[in-house]
Amino acid sequence: MKARITVLSENSVIRPRGLIGEHGFAALVERGKEKVLFDTGQGYALLHNARFLEVDLASVKKVVLSHGHDDHTGGLAEFLKTGGPRDVYAHPALFHSRFREVPDGPPIPIGIPFTRHYLEGLGAHFHLSEEPQEVSEGIMTTGAVPRRTAFETGDANLVLGCEHGSGPDPISDDLSLIVEGGSGLAVLLGCAHAGLVNILRHVQTLVPQKPIRAVVGGTHLGFSSEEQMQGTLQAMASMGVDRVGASHCTGLAGSARLREALGDSFFFAGVGAVLEL
Numbered sequence: 001m002k003a004r005i006t007v008l009s010e011n012s013v014i015r016p017r018g019l020i021g022e023h024g025f026a027a028l029v030e031r032g033k034e035k036v037l038f039d040t041g042q043g044y045a046l047l048h049n050a051r052f053l054e055v056d057l058a059s060v061k062k063v064v065l066s067h068g069h070d071d072h073t074g075g076l077a078e079f080l081k082t083g084g085p086r087d088v089y090a091h092p093a094l095f096h097s098r099f100r101e102v103p104d105g106p107p108i109p110i111g112i113p114f115t116r117h118y119l120e121g122l123g124a125h126f127h128l129s130e131e132p133q134e135v136s137e138g139i140m141t142t143g144a145v146p147r148r149t150a151f152e153t154g155d156a157n158l159v160l161g162c163e164h165g166s167g168p169d170p171i172s173d174d175l176s177l178i179v180e181g182g183s184g185l186a187v188l189l190g191c192a193h194a195g196l197v198n199i200l201r202h203v204q205t206l207v208p209q210k211p212i213r214a215v216v217g218g219t220h221l222g223f224s225s226e227e228q229m230q231g232t233l234q235a236m237a238s239m240g241v242d243r244v245g246a247s248h249c250t251g252l253a254g255s256a257r258l259r260e261a262l263g264d265s266f267f268f269a270g271v272g273a274v275l276e277l
């Protein structure tokens with residue numbers, strides 16, 4: 001069955017008029033009659049961009065959250081307010097307190113900006129699991145991703161709040177979404193804090209009978225070491241993914257590196273980008 005992915009929130013826009021960019025990510029997945037929202041952006045752009053792209057968010061009853069950072073969960077309350085109870089799929093660590101350390105000043109809070117209680121009052125019905133979850137036929141989460149590669153080391157500036165321990169945040173809740181299209185799989189990334197290569201290899205073990213045809217979303221390569229970039233490019237070269245729409249925390253320089261290495265396989269997955277497979 002064919003699948004279609006539309007980017008609704010991202011740092012940049014790829015159409016000439018009317019759309020809003022924000023530091024964040026959200027995309028709509030359509031497969032047959034099923035619609036699933038993946039992440040909700042920072043909260044400024046989702047509803048506006050959906051209206052402009054003629055996406056009826058009120059008819060979307062399922063949302064998957066890649067992880068608890070506010071640039072992926074900040075639009076959740078406004079989305080819930082568009083109507084009706086919603087199934088929300090994520091990892092149990094979604095509500096951990098998170099911070100970004102900065103050189104001059106106190107750590108900046110970057111966790112989910114709502115309490116579970118508040119979201120449930122707006123109609124959220126949470127399905128929290130470390131394991132892969134089937135969201136609907138042909139659409140499943142990866143669950144927690146095993147961290148296997150040596151070169152995907154995470155982001156040392158991201159730390160946990162005290163009630164869940166202190167020090168580096170492993171972002172154990174980082175999950176991706178697997179969508180079965182007509183020609184193979186698409187993998188939607190939030191920030192890929194688990195490491196892009198770790199994620200894609202995990203997907204291959206979860207669905208070994210289908211090839212990964214497309215990757216869309218944040219790779220965090222914009223915040224990673226040169227060693228991680230090199231290791232990722234080498235691994236990607238052997239995976240043969242046809243379409244790579246890296247965006248968000250890939251950064252402009254990181255996107256340029258991927259474009260150079262992957263050629264026409266690479267595309268800018270800004271707001272308004274549509275991928276069909």
Ligand SMILES: [Fe+2]
Pocket residue numbers: 024025069071072190191218248249
């Ligand atoms: Fe992000």
Ligand SMILES: [Fe+2]
Pocket residue numbers: 067069191193
């Ligand atoms: Fe993140």
